[in-house]
Amino acid sequence: MFNLRNSLLTICWLLFSVTCYSQVSTLQNIQSRKTLSLNGKWNYIVDPYENGYYDYRHDPFDQSKSGSGGFYDDKVQKDKTELIEYNFDLSPQMNVPGDWNSQSEKLELYEGTVWLRRKFNAEPLKDKRYFIYFGAVNYEAHVYFNGKKLGVHKGGFTPFQFEVTDKIKAGENSLVVKADNTRKPDEIPTVNTDWWNYGGITRDVFLAEMPVHFMNDYKLQLAKGSTSLLNFSVQLADATAGQNIILSIPELKLEKTYTTDTEGKVNQQLTINKLSLWSPENPKLYAVNIKSNGENIQDKIGFRTIAVKGNNILLNGKSVFLRGISIHDENPLLAGRLRSEGDMRMMLQWAKEMNCNYVRLAHYPHNEEMVRLADEMGILVWAEVPVYWTISWTNPVTYANAKQQLTDLIVRDKNRASVIVWSVGNETPLSEPRHLFMGNLVDVARTLDDTRLVAAALEVHREGNTIILNDPLGEKIDLVSFNEYAGWYWGGTPSEITRYSFNIKYNKPVVVTEFGGDALGGFHADANTRWSEEYQEALYKNQITLLSKIDALRGMTPWILTDFRSPRRQHPVYQNFWNRKGLISETGKRKLAFFVLKDFYNQMQIKYKY
Ligand code: GCB
Secondary structure: OHHHHHHHHHHHHHHHHHHHOOOOOOOOOHHHOOEEEOOEEEEEEEOOOOOOOEOOOOOEHHHOOOOOOOOOOHHHHOOOOOOOOOOOOOOOEEEEOOOOOOOOHHHOOOOOEEEEEEEEEEOOOOOEEEEEEEOOEEOEEEEEEOOEEEEEEEOOOOOEEEEOOOOOOOEEEEEEEEEEOOOOOOOOOOOOOOOOOOOEEOOOEEEEEEEOOOEEEEEEEEOOOOOOEEEEEEEEOOOOOOOEEEEEEHHHOEEEEEEOOOOOEEEEEEEOOOOOOOOOOOOOOEEEEEEEOOEEEEEEEOOOOEEEEOOEEEEOOEEOOEEEEEEOOOOOOOOOOOOOHHHHHHHHHHHHHOOOOEEEEOOOOOOHHHHHHHHHHOOEEEEEOOOEOOOOOOOHHHHHHHHHHHHHHHHHHOOOOOEEEEEEEEOOOOOHHHHHHHHHHHHHHHHHOOOOEEEEEEEOEEEOOEEEEOOHHHHOOOOEOEEOOEOOOEOOOHHHHHHOEEEEOOOOOEEEOEOOOOEOOOOOOOOOOOEOHHHHHHHHHHHHHHHOOOOOEEEEOOOOOEOEEOOOOOOOOOOOOEEOOOOEOOOOOEOHHHHHHHHHHHHHHHHHOO
16 A cells, blocks of 8 residues: 555656756856846835735736736836826835845835836847846746736745846836745745745846857866866757857866757867866866857866765865855844855855865855855855755645756756755655655756765654664765754753764765754853853764764764844744854854864864865
8 A cells, every 4th residue: 555655656756757847947157148237226015915916806917818907017007096006116125136124124024025126228139138137036036027927936045037038128127026935835945944034036136138049058067086077068048059169278278169969059078187176275266268159158167076985075086074064144243145245255254264164055055156155265065955844745846846946056056166965955854755755856966967965964863872863865865964953952961962872874974964052142151051152162062072973974064153043033032033053143253162163173174184
């Protein structure tokens, strides 16, 4: 019976995977394209009843025969009695990129719809194509351009774009986004998370001007296991054959011309001896140019290998210990999503100050700029999708959404040397449908990229003093990674947790994804007093003793670099909507545990000579 159910489920999944794959990917390397930034001040209307979307019978305006009438349609507004009661021109403004929660006190806890509008001037050329590109909108975005609907995108952390070639006008254009961050059970993530549900257009917006045969996507990376063989691929958006593509890496005096095949693709291998390999100690990036008729894309790309052998993680063939820390995409000092390169550099610099060579960008795709900075600063990256806690495992639409988010993340960041791990989720409760869902995501990640490690943050359970990891997903992934909160959620005081030992089913490198406990920066007491810096300090010392019992321990990303905001954290004295597990407080103060971890990482660096 059980097996029959499983087989049916598998068949459903397989059918679904085939039918739902996949939309055209977004422009690779938007930063190097010809763009007009649409960042800046956008007018906004808070619309908790979705008045601008549904008419008074609750029928969507944009599905009516004329497809017009909502807040997106300035012209119709004048004639329709229902919707005379708004005015975008006179509405307040907010910064884009920027979450709305941190820009208006009224919106701090708001979950629902906000309309945002930006007008801009354009001078479109006849032989070009035009796209509106969003770095991310949380969560559901309905996008309208000059009164017409372009489409809908779901998923709060990945880029998307719409073509506007046939809609863009000379002179003034109007771009309207209905952004809705309502939490829903069947979405990715689901209703329950431990982070602030920042809504809005949280990353850059661009108008991109593209030549007719533009390069939609490209990849330049070392082939699996090789330190000299490069895979190079390009995909033209319009699948035109016979176009010349020139790859050049001036520093290596390399220039090669390829021709696109009948699908508009280049798919080639080339050998380069004596590459200077990228690593945290040598974050070498090569300037790369990819030219076509009408485009010259510039990128900076590093080359390295990553592999697992027995209990070891091999970076460029050498065993490495991942001295890591987890990070949310949030600025603790000015609460809100990280807004600028400066914000992001600050976070990564803090990690470096602790002697980290690795960060876990939890629990969703972070800004592309963050990953580029990690490349530049020499920090290895674990990248994750928000398959977090209790996802709707049996809903194929939910799976398709997760798969799309994973695909978009891998497509976006596949040329970044810093990224060594794709994580398909965090702390998901064990069940057959969950194994199938996440197992399929592992397969997707491997199909899209056979050069990086695939992992997930798993859960452990206890029997007596033994901490057990036997999650079946462990078979399919490359690392043993788990979250373990001894000394905080269970296990007694910090000094008591060293009585535990581990029983780990898999003979793979162990990279612990989380441990930690809350401490209010500046609150001092003895090591048994919860919320004090001393408690957290003792917890870190004893966790390190505990985890060091694992022979295969090859890294960790304790929870977390800085305090972060979460509506789940309600202690009125110590938390006030802040998760206090940061090693750095919301005022930037290094807590005592910061120095414990730094010391440990100094020792690990000496031990691994890396
Ligand atoms: C976890 C979650 C993380 C939470 C953390 C906590 O296991 O993965 O998102 O914030 O615990 O503080 O409880």
